[in-house]
Amino acid sequence: MARSALADPLEKFRFLITWTNSGNSEKTAMQRAGFHDIQMPKRSTNVITYREGIDPDINQKAPGLSSMEDVVMGRGLVGYDASDAGREFYKWMSAVHKPTAGHVARNDLIARSANAAANDYKKDVTIQQLGREGEVVRQWTLYNAFPTNFVPGSDLDASEDGDKSIEQFTLAYEDFKEEVPESTDEASVSPEVS
DSSP states (O other): OOOOGGGSOOOSSOEEEEEEETTOOSBOOOSOOOOSEEOOOEEEEEEEEEOOTTSOSSOEEEEEEEEEEOEEEEEEOOOOOTTOTTOHHHHHHHHHHOOSSSOOOHHHHHHSOTTTTHHHHOEEEEEEEEOTTSOEEEEEEEEEEEEEEEEOSOOOOTTOOSOOOEEEEEEEOSEEEEEOOTTOOHHHHSOOOO
16 A cells, blocks of 8 residues: 655755745745755753752753754855846845944944844744645744855865855844744645545
């Protein structure tokens, strides 16, 4: 008897990235959202141990603060074209380290509000894992993400042959959540009962 495709582990080579401005439901248009590789989001929680002098010879344990590990994404570097496609992440990185337009004098920095650029550089990033037919089968959303590191291409080496130049982005985020994909049809996921 043949096994159902629903029982097979998912393949990891088809995925899509989208982003939204924090607090907005409308997706920001991306010229080129394809990536070569993406690290999955990770959450870890510290363990707090506590023991009083009259307690048994074991420590009590409780969860402490949680932290999120940065996500690194890489994609093949492409040349410029007339529309400057594929530069959206570079613009995003620039918004983080230059949150104001133009040159700002040191004295003017004090007058700028603390969250002046928050809407420009903090975004919700969605990672979608796709099935064989291109349907969304798993989905994770990173909340209030922003780039912390940008490498515009691989190191150049005249002795290498066949390697592609890869640009990398590192994203920090406050939290993530696995969500039920919007495009999932429950009838196709749930087995029929006869």
